[in-house]
Amino acid sequence: MDETTNRLEEKSKKTTKAALYKSVWRWHFYAGIIFAPFLIILAVTGSIYLFKPQIEQVIYKDYYEVNPQGEKISASAQIEEVKKLYPDAVVTQYRPGENDERSSEVGIISNDESLTVFIDPYTGESLGELNNNDRIMDRIEEFHGELMAGTIGDRIVELAACWAIVLIVTGLFLWFPRKKKDLSGVLFPRLSKGKKVFRRDMHAVPAFWITAGMLFLIMTGLPWSGLWGNQFQTIVTNTGEGYPPSVWIGNAPTSNVKTKEIADVPWAAENLEVPKSEVEGYVPISIDDVVEVANRVGMHPSYTVIFPNGKEGVFTLSAFPPKAQDEATIHIDQYSGAVLADYRYDNYGVMGKIIAWGITLHKGTQFGLINQLISLVICLGIIFVVVSGFYLWWKRKPTHSLGAPKAISIKKMKLFLLLMIALGILFPLVGLSLIIVFLIDWLIIKRISKVRMFFNA
Amino acid sequence: MHKKKMIWMFLFIVMLSGCSLKPDVAKLYKEESPLQSEIIIPDTFSANEKETIKVILTQHGERVEDADFVHFEIWKQDGTVTYYMEEAFDLGNGVYGISKDFNSDGLYFVKVHAGNNGSIIVPQKQFVVGSLSKSELDFLQKGQQSQIEGHEHHH
Numbered sequence: 001m002d003e004t005t006n007r008l009e010e011k012s013k014k015t016t017k018a019a020l021y022k023s024v025w026r027w028h029f030y031a032g033i034i035f036a037p038f039l040i041i042l043a044v045t046g047s048i049y050l051f052k053p054q055i056e057q058v059i060y061k062d063y064y065e066v067n068p069q070g071e072k073i074s075a076s077a078q079i080e081e082v083k084k085l086y087p088d089a090v091v092t093q094y095r096p097g098e099n100d101e102r103s104s105e106v107g108i109i110s111n112d113e114s115l116t117v118f119i120d121p122y123t124g125e126s127l128g129e130l131n132n133n134d135r136i137m138d139r140i141e142e143f144h145g146e147l148m149a150g151t152i153g154d155r156i157v158e159l160a161a162c163w164a165i166v167l168i169v170t171g172l173f174l175w176f177p178r179k180k181k182d183l184s185g186v187l188f189p190r191l192s193k194g195k196k197v198f199r200r201d202m203h204a205v206p207a208f209w210i211t212a213g214m215l216f217l218i219m220t221g222l223p224w225s226g227l228w229g230n231q232f233q234t235i236v237t238n239t240g241e242g243y244p245p246s247v248w249i250g251n252a253p254t255s256n257v258k259t260k261e262i263a264d265v266p267w268a269a270e271n272l273e274v275p276k277s278e279v280e281g282y283v284p285i286s287i288d289d290v291v292e293v294a295n296r297v298g299m300h301p302s303y304t305v306i307f308p309n310g311k312e313g314v315f316t317l318s319a320f321p322p323k324a325q326d327e328a329t330i331h332i333d334q335y336s337g338a339v340l341a342d343y344r345y346d347n348y349g350v351m352g353k354i355i356a357w358g359i360t361l362h363k364g365t366q367f368g369l370i371n372q373l374i375s376l377v378i379c380l381g382i383i384f385v386v387v388s389g390f391y392l393w394w395k396r397k398p399t400h401s402l403g404a405p406k407a408i409s410i411k412k413m414k415l416f417l418l419l420m421i422a423l424g425i426l427f428p429l430v431g432l433s434l435i436i437v438f439l440i441d442w443l444i445i446k447r448i449s450k451v452r453m454f455f456n457a
Numbered sequence: 458m459h460k461k462k463m464i465w466m467f468l469f470i471v472m473l474s475g476c477s478l479k480p481d482v483a484k485l486y487k488e489e490s491p492l493q494s495e496i497i498i499p500d501t502f503s504a505n506e507k508e509t510i511k512v513i514l515t516q517h518g519e520r521v522e523d524a525d526f527v528h529f530e531i532w533k534q535d536g537t538v539t540y541y542m543e544e545a546f547d548l549g550n551g552v553y554g555i556s557k558d559f560n561s562d563g564l565y566f567v568k569v570h571a572g573n574n575g576s577i578i579v580p581q582k583q584f585v586v587g588s589l590s591k592s593e594l595d596f597l598q599k600g601q602q603s604q605i606e607g608h609e610h611h612h
Binding site: 234237238239240244245249250253256257263279280281282283285289293296333335336337338339340341342343347349 | 579
């Protein structure tokens with residue numbers, strides 16, 4: 001080979017490399033601008049929600065704490081007290097309280113509102129009620145999970161989380177050092193190279209440092225999401241390696257008793273000649289029997305009893321304490337007290353265990369305070385990186401356009417195209433949004449020259 | 458072109474299989490073998506004669522012979538009749554029973570405590586001897602959550 005072809009080859013390699021760099025930058029640029037606000041919301045609400053246990057302990061102190069004195073009264077007696085106070089309420093939940101100083105909780109639906117009534121288990125007195133809609137930490141969780149906008153919000157959060165992965169991948173590509181000289185501007189910022197370099201380093205260097213943590217939070221948060229999360233959980237549960245059914249998705253087993261064998265309430269008011277067959281039948285076991293089952297099978301003390309929903313429903317004992325290993329979901333036949341399913345952490349499949357750990361780590365409960373602090377640092381890091389990235393763009397931005405890197409035809413970059421398609425398949429919402437971006441680009445941006453200039457397409 | 462088709466097929470399958478859980482998915486995880494019971498109340502009650510209340514126990518779809526324990530307790534809703542927890546007779550072929558007097562009319566409850574091979578059940582059935590009194594009818598119409606169970610003794 002002679003020198004000229006060599007040089008030409010090198011030159012074309014360089015231009016391809018530069019082109020690839022530019023389009024990766026372009027994707028990073030647009031994804032960053034569009035999803036920056038959502039990432040800030042997620043990081044801020046997440047930072048607060050991390051400290052839910054401590055915050056609720058302070059604001060609900062009067063509802064939570066009781067003085068141990070003598071024996072606790074039975075669960076049924078406590079629920080009777082609640083029924084006296086709320087005669088028309090339907091009892092939906094009962095939580096006995098995990099230790100001697102903790103009140104018990106009775107969940108009711110009264111006038112179409114979900115209330116939690118806190119009961120002193122030693123005296124049976126009510127310590128007050130909380131409307132579940134007024135619980136500030138629940139609202140923050142709703143903001144974090146669905147921007148307080150229901151399903152649409154859930155999808156936006158999922159989309160932002162997925163695109164954050166795209167941001168991480170493209171960001172790492174842009175950050176990856178090309179001249180292997182030294183690590184300044186890679187692992188630590190360059191302070192003496194002028195403002196422009198400093199601004200770039202203030203985005204890229206911290207971003208690299210929090211990448212692993214951010215990716216971890218995204219990957220452990222995604223199983224919660226409505227679309228990707230549910231599909232993922234379904235597929236994993238179907239393989240036998242996930243959560244057992246009903247722990248996350250799927251229905252609880254139903255009672256073994258046939259409906260016709262269940263006792264009916266005779267409504268024929270004044271008539272004493274009620275047909276025997278109507279009255280005769282099985283009646284639900286009492287809540288005290290359910291508590292006895294919980295004690296017998298060794299339920300984690302923080303459990304909640306969820307009352308049967310309708311005639312075929314079951315009592316469900318549910319405990320999701322701070323540590324994944326303590327989780328338990330138990331279904332009890334409401335007419336016989338038989339344990340129909342008993343799923344502990346040990347009964348989860350391998351993926352189920354990993355997801356469970358991911359969730360408790362994500363929530364910051366698995367390792368207590370140190371877990372919360374590490375997660376908080378990651379959240380603050382995300383906020384810093386988003387803000388510095390935004391600032392970086394703002395400072396570089398020309399007056400009359402967005403200042404996006406020049407678009408290069410995607411057809412020239414097979415590898416990049418394949419990567420995007422792969423991400424689009426793995427995360428359907430990313431795929432869907434890519435299709436929309438493509439359509440907007442093809443139908444609007446490419447056809448109107450002013451718009452085209454603005455987007456540098 | 459062939460590859461593209463394959464990708465679409467793959468996507469389609471993923472979407473379909475992702476839509477719902479397999480109906481028997483619970484079989485892939487830990488399964489319980491709950492005791493099942495059928496409490497049989499006599500059709501008629503006659504004064505001055507003992508009547509036998511029976512329970513048929515099954516587990517895994519088979520009759521349970523030699524259950525670990527079967528106890529009965531019976532009480533009348535108004536509290537005038539109480540038969541404390543008592544071991545049942547083994548009548549063979551998974552049937553266990555207890556014979557008692559039911560000489561006064563009204564609303565009764567029977568609660569069976571049975572255990573076998575790790576499963577414990579406490580099914581409770583209500584039944585009527587003769588006819589109901591006004592107060593018993595009121596009790597039934599108020600809902601079933603206020604049963605008198607003050608006399609319970611647990612093992």
